[in-house]
Amino acid sequence: MKIYLNGQLVSKDEAKISVFDHGLLYGDGIFEGIRIYNRKVFLLEEHIERLYESAHAIRLPIPLSPAEMTKAVEETVAANELVDGYIRLVITRGSGSLGLDIRRTSDPQVIIIADKISLYPEELYEQGLKIITASTIRNHPQALSPRIKSLNYLNNILAKIEGSDAGCLEAVMLNHKGEVAECTGDNIFIVKNGVLKTPSTDAGILDGITRRAVLRLAREAKLEIMETTMTRHELYVADECFLTGSAAEVIAVVELDGRLIGDGKPGPVTKDLKSRFEKLTRE
Known part of the structure; x- marks a missing residue:
């Protein structure tokens, strides 16, 4: 499995973020769950639009443009050779202090996981x-x-x-x-x-x-x-x-x-x- 992490496709074991990331410490971040059908990402444009709206609402800067994010998602799917599957696209606030002040955070993390999912039998x-x-x-x-x-x-x-x-x-x-x-x-x-x-x-x-x-x-x-x-x-x-x-x-x-x-x-x-x-x- 190859996971997209801040511009690079890395192995599952190499996909790591700081324990000081506010996504971990406070749930400060956003995500999208997206389906893959027949090698195509389903309704990707709508998911990307909602992702950026969520980010704007919580004043979370995403270090990629929507077009760049779209390309990153598609490249991650291709790298994992998935015909049908599920994408978890996560943006965290980034590493900061042991406090709530977003001004003391930096480097928002962009994580894209493409894998299989079976929610119900x-x-x-x-x-x-x-x-x-x-x-x-x-x-x-x-x-x-x-x-x-x-x-x-x-x-x-x-x-x-x-x-x-x-x-x-x-x-x-x-x-x-x-x-x-x-x-x-x-x-x-x-x-x-x-x-x-x-x-x-x-x-x-x-x-x-x-x-x-x-x-x-x-x-x-x-x-x-x-x-x-x-x-x-x-x-x-x-x-x-x-x-x-x-x-x-x-x-x-x-x-x-x-x-x-x-x-x-x-x-x-x-x-x-x-x-x-x-x-x-x-x-």
């Missing part, structure tokens, strides 16, 4: 997931904007632990108002009476790249779409439910908090959008 893409609602909520949007894809995922990790303890691979997270936000690593959709519904970005969710792609596919399929406030009750009584994410792709949810969703099987709209998404990844 293959059979669950056919059968659907059973999930729970976590008691850990999403960060308050006035504390940390959910539009920033930062290195600090501790609340998501705590919610993921709750799901794991309950024997589930995912968990729904509510926002500070008690409304449905998203899952620990995925955006969430439901179908009710033929209408596709998903929480709006105002609910405190990450503006997912795969979420955007699925919404575009739904429009092409002439589905009625609502980006709206949602409650757990609406999930319980939905006809269908599914999740989207760069790592997760599109996967059905068939049970939430011990309640079957629909008939307990992936529904027709979910299957159609999953098929459309798979086709999109191979174009």
Whole structure:
């Protein structure tokens, strides 16, 4: 495996950063998770745009231009000879002192890892997931904007632990108002009476790249779409439910908090959008 580290492709064992890096000390940095399909980086332009928006929001200077970053990602994929895989693109604040002052940091680190990923067992893409609602909520949007894809995922990790303890691979997270936000690593959709519904970005969710792609596919399929406030009750009584994410792709949810969703099987709209998404990844 070759990892891109600040302009060089190095072995996994050689890919090292300072223990004083604020990405390690404080989770001060940003990242993107990106898919590779048939040797092509999927929706790379959208991921790069979001990366630089996150960086700008936290005043983190990236030492490469977007064009240079794009080239670095593509070169890393080629060096690892990946046909299908996953990229983790990380920018840290850089090395500094044992304090919070960003003025005492320097040399932001650019790290690109290209590898394989399997978030869920293959059979669950056919059968659907059973999930729970976590008691850990999403960060308050006035504390940390959910539009920033930062290195600090501790609340998501705590919610993921709750799901794991309950024997589930995912968990729904509510926002500070008690409304449905998203899952620990995925955006969430439901179908009710033929209408596709998903929480709006105002609910405190990450503006997912795969979420955007699925919404575009739904429009092409002439589905009625609502980006709206949602409650757990609406999930319980939905006809269908599914999740989207760069790592997760599109996967059905068939049970939430011990309640079957629909008939307990992936529904027709979910299957159609999953098929459309798979086709999109191979174009």
